[in-house]
Amino acid sequence: MTDVQPAESTSTNLLERLIVRDSQAWGRFAAIYTPLVFRWAKGSGLQSADVADVTQDVFRVVATKLQSFERTTSKQGSFRRWLWGITRNILRQHFDANSKTAQGTGGTTAHRLITAVPDYLESDEPPHDADAEKSLVHRALKAIEGDFQPHTWKAFWRMTVEQQSANEIADSLGMTPRAVRQAKYRVLSRLREELLQ
Structure with missing residues (x-):
């Protein structure tokens, strides 16, 4: 019977690869996290061009x-919480800059821009969005699927x-049943690494 090969789960930690400026790691990281940051920025009510600028500033x-x-x-050390903190600060800076510009014009437009900062920017916790979380996990799974042998992936998928x-x-x-459980464990461990948990 086939067992899971140990080499499948030995890839270098994504965080370590990001720190040393590994371009493949940055590509993978951007593919996984850009839609989440974009969604957070969009949730603040910004126009699409501003959302793109904010997202770029966050990265x-x-x-x-x-x-x-x-x-x-x-929970306080989670990567998403850390990423949310950066996103929130960039969004606050964006709204502050716009409110200062709008104050010169006065009137209802300025007042609307000043009061437009969403309430969720006050929270240290990222906005809870089940669809965004599910999408994040799916992007991470897609990113790591090729790192595993097909039988390992099938065992993980079918069990999980x-x-x-x-x-x-x-x-x-x-x-073996043991190999199936190992496959699940290895893929989930890599998923946690990919999500920087």
């Missing part, structure tokens, strides 16, 4: 401050998503 700051991010087991038993999967894929 510029992330590139310069990534070494300061420290993973912890607490399709919720089949390890014995059932083992029989159909020619693996």
